[in-house]
Amino acid sequence: MPTTRYKALLVDDEAGASQRLALLLSEHQIITVAGSVRSVGEARSFLEVQQPDLIFLDMEMPSQLGMELLPDLPEKTQVVFVTAYAEYAVQAFEAGALDYLVKPVDPERLERTLERFLARRVGRKRSSQPENEEEVLLHSYPENQESQIIRLKSVHWIEGMQNYTRAKVKGQETMVIFRRRLADWEALLSDESFHRIGRSHIINLSTLRRTKWISRDVSELFFEGIKEPLVVGRSASTQLKALLQNG
Structure with a gap:
């Protein structure tokens, strides 16, 4: 397209x-x-x-x-x-x-x-065509001077890496790097599906399909269409359990 x-x-x-x-x-x-x-x-x-x-x-x-x-x-x-x-x-x-x-x-x-x-x-556009549009964000590739439009609902999770973040996006084989902090994402994401868990992750609950509680300190999160799980620690696991119980 x-x-x-x-x-x-x-x-x-x-x-x-x-x-x-x-x-x-x-x-x-x-x-x-x-x-x-x-x-x-x-x-x-x-x-x-x-x-x-x-x-x-x-x-x-x-x-x-x-x-x-x-x-x-x-x-x-x-x-x-x-x-x-x-x-x-x-x-x-x-x-x-x-x-x-x-x-x-x-x-x-x-x-x-x-x-x-x-x-x-x-x-x-969504007000007149609600079934065809959703929120988008823009990701730039400075090395080849191109931009890519990414649908927010296609983002499975976001991981904080000091002054930048990387996201797992549906249809992308590799993680997508963004020049923004995790706190910037929190301000951008108004969708109730996105939640911050622990210090380093924001996850999309709407695409979370299965959770495996390995131990008190480690959990594996499986998302729609993704074979490899996201592994999180104790703090994130505790917050996720609370989210799922309250949801």
């Missing part, structure tokens, strides 16, 4: 900032930079011809504030404010922005913004 590509418009009076952002976005197959303009007026002219899915909008430009463009945006278009000042964050969210990014844009922070965009975009 071909990857859905969403159109983005960059609005920034600093050409260098737009060029850098366009370069970062080129690493994500789901995004096509449809245009780059340097003022609110030019953005309005662009919107008369095209309707982008996503706009990266500079908060402050010499002639006008980026927020002055908001009344002219199509309903489906989502806005990410780009600013040199972190204190604008509250103002951005009060204006209904999807997210805000501080210059110079960090690649990992941009990746999370795109995850949020996808989740909200799919959520809108």
Whole structure:
């Protein structure tokens, strides 16, 4: 199935900032930079011809504030404010922005913004097509400049590895590495199927098929379609037993 590509418009009076952002976005197959303009007026002219899915909008430009463009945006278009000042964050969210990014844009922070965009975009589709869509997340492969859309419900478990995590995903032979901590996953995962057990794991109870209690200190967890079990220690086993008993 071909990857859905969403159109983005960059609005920034600093050409260098737009060029850098366009370069970062080129690493994500789901995004096509449809245009780059340097003022609110030019953005309005662009919107008369095209309707982008996503706009990266500079908060402050010499002639006008980026927020002055908001009344002219199509309903489906989502806005990410780009600013040199972190204190604008509250103002951005009060204006209904999807997210805000501080210059110079960090690649990992941009990746999370795109995850949020996808989740909200799919959520809108789900309201009219509830059987066909579900929450998604974005995983990037910097070495070959590709991105992969992963369905949250296809994640069996997530294991914390200091400043990064790895996940066992349905259909993937090897573990998928993510540049985020386990605590970041907890904030992202609102689905009641996901639970943290012990210090190092989050598991998807909806795909857990069997549990083997080896001893008081060790348990083996078997997930749908996975031959090799996830082995966890005493703390995780105790918390899992409590979850299963209360469930």
